[in-house]
Amino acid sequence: MFLKKLSLINYKNFSSKNFDFDAKINCFVGQNGIGKTNILDAIYHLSFGKSYFNPIATQNIKHGEDFFVIEGNFDKNEREEKIACSLKKGMKKIIKKNGKAYDKLSDHIGFLPLVIISPSDRDLITEGSDTRRKFIDGVISQSDKEYLQTLLKYNKILSQRNSLLKYFAANHTFDKTTLSVYNEQLNGYGTEIFNKRITFLETFIPIFKEQYKAISGGNEEVDLVYDSKLQSSDLLSLLQQNIDKDRALQYTSVGVHKDDLNFDLEEYPIKKFGSQGQQKSFLIALKLAQFHFIKKQASTTPILLLDDVFDKLDENRVSHIIQLVNDEHFGQLFISDTHADRTENVVKTIHQSYKIFKL
Template sequence: MYLERIQLLNFKNHEELSLTLSPSVNGIVGINGSGKTSLLDAIYMLALTKSAFSQTDAQCIRHGAEFFMIDGVFKETSSGETSARGQQVTCSLKIGSRKVVMLDKKAYERLSEHIGRFPVVLISPDDTDLIRDTSELRRKFFDNMLSQLDHKYLDTLMQYNSVMKHRNSLLKQFYERNYFDKDLLETFDTQLLPLGDIIHQKRHQFIQSFVPLVQKYYAFISESREEVDLIYESELFESSFKYDYSFAMKRDLQLQRTTKGIHKDDFVFEISRYALKKFGSQGQQKSFVIALKLAQFEILQKEKGSKPLLLLDDIFDKLDDLRINKLIEMITNQTFGQLFITDARPERSRQIFASLATDVRMFEIEK
């Protein structure tokens, strides 16, 4: 599967842009601020219906414009042959209206139906935040991956978040109005706990197959200099969880939110049995993040039967020669399918791409 062409209208800093793409390697070059990352974000949104970098959809509308539109055509490849008919995906948003995503000009009733149809993996300079930032960011990363792999997981997660939102709203009402209805609160608990169990089991099963892939890619990138691990932490592993959940009701009322459940899970990254966040060097943290993303790429490929799009944002500027050479080695070995690489230094990209025996197309984005 690859993206044959893409067109942008009023998306971020692009007033209008239309590109016909290589099914192999696409180099996106231009000075900083020209819109290279915005182009990758548009591709990401076509695949996953949301921005990888903006908090709200409205932030994706170019300043002074009233709407944005992204239009692209995806094509399937099988046994080296490309299907003649592509699938057209259009994503648009008008100020004051609801975002619309269409497949072959037919709008989805639920955007979640689109997730996983066109798998994508993004590697960006901010990815080390996964290690340094809060557990919420790590949960989002794994939820994003599992949602691309399993629609049932996405549906269950959306149900869990909806029930928890209503439960938290009820807790706030109890606090503000100084009253309490235990039976009413338990109607939400009877929904929330089974949904949490399903999500917990799926996360646990997934991590067991995902960790060996992370370890494999980390060993490749770092040339087996140290061992790494990934540990899934959850209150639901405790046999007393349901008792602890009910016992936390008083605290929930005081804080006006649900304090126990799978929304408190974390994923701990270790190097040589120490916390990577505290004891890992910048190089080790970068290697771990790349290993995470390459493991994501492989597991999506296995489950979907085709290679995901791989988006590499400003990767040459942030990695040392060893890690760049390892990535180039994988590109040369045709590990990846369609690849998008942004770079602020065109000559460097051309020099690196010159060694590749594959179709490379360069696009220079002007500010």
């Protein structure tokens, strides 16, 4: 699968821009702030229906305008697929496949598998558990539509249960029967999510360890450890045990929405005990494991976006990524960089066709 053409209207800093891409390697070079990352984000947008860098959708509209449109022509399994993503202020975002709008944006997830490696991935280490949960859920959802739908249903029931807890507090009342209905539903969806996360990590962790070993030279032991209260008790029991706490807090304090993924280096948190180099290797290994996992599950090679990696990584780590794409089985690659000469020297070593766009 590869992206043949990209068209942007009023997207971030672009009023109107069109690109014709190479099937293998495409590089965007130019000074910082010129819009290189915005092009990668537009490609990400076509795959996931949202920005990787800015979750507030309207902020992706060019200043002074009231809408944006991104269109991409893809070659997938020797068929042309046209994807369009548009947003007008005050209206819902629309994603169309071959001119037909999706009823639900979630139906599009997984159709165009994609992995991005960016300096902002550091949030996976520095931010809270929510960021790491989103990573797990995002990888699973690209190849398992049922999982994504279960997750959406779980979050809907969770929101309703939280609203009920707030209602109880505001009105000095309590209805155990109504609450138990939500508990039953959360238990069903939550248990399914928990089991699928466990199954996913059983496959994913060995791939991740293999990638880290290749990047770091194999001198350190790393691990991903799933942290969930469902490992020691069922969700229904947890919800019943924590009802007094939930009533006081006015939200649901236990469940798969509180799970975390611990990033360990020699059995210690990499956030506290890992050097900058070790943390960078960890994150790249994580993303390359995502690439391999999705490729295997989706039976198609994901598009790979490399945002500003040459500025942020040493030569050894860059060369490992380049070795990955030098493999005959890799798909399409997009790179952003500030130095045209450096980029060209790197892509020449890959012995694949390429295009360089100077912005």
